[in-house]
Amino acid sequence: MLIELFVTFFKIGLFSFGGGYAMIPVIEHEVGLHGWMGTGDFSEMIVLAGMAPGSLAMNSAVFVGYHVGGVLGAIVALLGMVLPSLILVMLVTALIFRMHKHPLYKSVLYGLKPIIIGLSVYAAIRFAGGSMFVGQWDGHTISLIVISLCALLALVRFKLHPVMVMALSGVVGVFLYQ
Amino acid sequence: MKQGRGKWWQLFLSFCKVSPVTFGGGFAVLPLIEKEILHRRQWMDEREFGEATAIAQSIPGAIAVNVAMVIGYRLAGMVGVLWATVGIVLPAFAIVLLMCLGFYHIHTWNWVNGALEGVKAAVVALIVYAAIRMGKSALCDKWTWVIMGGAVVGLLFLHVHPLLVMVAGALTGMGFASGKRVLAALRQSESE
Numbered sequence: 153m154l155i156e157l158f159v160t161f162f163k164i165g166l167f168s169f170g171g172g173y174a175m176i177p178v179i180e181h182e183v184g185l186h187g188w189m190g191t192g193d194f195s196e197m198i199v200l201a202g203m204a205p206g207s208l209a210m211n212s213a214v215f216v217g218y219h220v221g222g223v224l225g226a227i228v229a230l231l232g233m234v235l236p237s238l239i240l241v242m243l244v245t246a247l248i249f250r251m252h253k254h255p256l257y258k259s260v261l262y263g264l265k266p267i268i269i270g271l272s273v274y275a276a277i278r279f280a281g282g283s284m285f286v287g288q289w290d291g292h293t294i295s296l297i298v299i300s301l302c303a304l305l306a307l308v309r310f311k312l313h314p315v316m317v318m319a320l321s322g323v324v325g326v327f328l329y330q
Numbered sequence: 331m332k333q334g335r336g337k338w339w340q341l342f343l344s345f346c347k348v349s350p351v352t353f354g355g356g357f358a359v360l361p362l363i364e365k366e367i368l369h370r371r372q373w374m375d376e377r378e379f380g381e382a383t384a385i386a387q388s389i390p391g392a393i394a395v396n397v398a399m400v401i402g403y404r405l406a407g408m409v410g411v412l413w414a415t416v417g418i419v420l421p422a423f424a425i426v427l428l429m430c431l432g433f434y435h436i437h438t439w440n441w442v443n444g445a446l447e448g449v450k451a452a453v454v455a456l457i458v459y460a461a462i463r464m465g466k467s468a469l470c471d472k473w474t475w476v477i478m479g480g481a482v483v484g485l486l487f488l489h490v491h492p493l494l495v496m497v498a499g500a501l502t503g504m505g506f507a508s509g510k511r512v513l514a515a516l517r518q519s520e521s522e
């Protein structure tokens with residue numbers, strides 16, 4: 153099981169271009185495939201991973217690892233996430249220093265970057281559909297949509313720090329939903 | 331290159347210090363690392379740091395960790411890579427692990443669940459915001475929009491494996507580049 157954890161997150165680590173959010177669908181897919189977590193647990197886990205310091209993808213790996221195999225599982229999952237880029241930097245650094253300007257590599261990134269955005273959009277849709285707006289169009293759902301829109305406005309328009317936005321939404325949540 | 335200026339334990343300490351405050355992921359972290367490495371330690375100049383972040387973005391993995399690795403390599407070689415990585419990863423990992431341990435206890439508290447419900451709504455906004463920020467540089471022409479749209483459709487309706495979608499995107503990018511080259515060559519031979 154630990155080996156399975158390691159291999160899975162090594163694979164995810166190898167593909168985790170463009171950081172955190174685009175990796176949510178990938179992790180969700182793998183977690184579902186192995187039957188490690190339910191959808192409810194998973195979205196809760198993403199929320200916690202987003203609130204902790206560090207990268208979202210890496211924190212998610214730690215959470216899933218811990219859920220599956222305790223502290224050892226968490227360590228194994230983290231190693232799986234870190235090793236691909238560590239190996240890349242250590243073994244082929246000289247190559248990377250030249251490669252990141254190579255036309256072929258640039259053309260790969262040209263095609264890959266829109267995919268990363270597509271994955272993020274998909275993650276947002278899934279996350280909203282799976283964890284927030286499951287019910288009907290009642291007051292609860294509408295209030296969640298309002299919070300989301302206010303949070304987006306705060307981020308885009310007023311450049312509020314992501315942690316600040318999460319903290320404020322949490323406070324609103326305490327008053328509305330407890 | 332300013333090799334040997336940073337001792338490995340100084341690298342470790344510097345990134346250890348940055349790690350626990352790297353909230354908000356990715357690009358929120360870069361200014362913190364910049365402050366520590368450029369202004370406080372003065373190990374690098376702006377140009378070197380810019381190059382390090384460019385490289386960090388073009389390899390897989392979390393950008394903050396990648397930047398730490400590349401800076402570690404630049405300053406102290408392989409040993410530097412290892413210690414910078416341990417420094418940036420370990421404190422955050424410890425905090426997340428504590429959260430794991432604690433969460434199962436406070437999960438039953440009512441106000442915690444209320445707060446989580448609110449934060450969930452905020453996370454949706456955070457994801458959208460990240461997409462918008464990345465889109466500014468990545469969606470540079472109509473073809474990149476098409477690729478992005480195709481990815482969303484494939485994921486949402488055709489349930490294609492996310493990793494497969496990424497491979498398809500990389501191949502499409504390569505195909506486009508060679509297609510452009512062929513077109514340019516054709517045009518050139520026509521004009522001659």
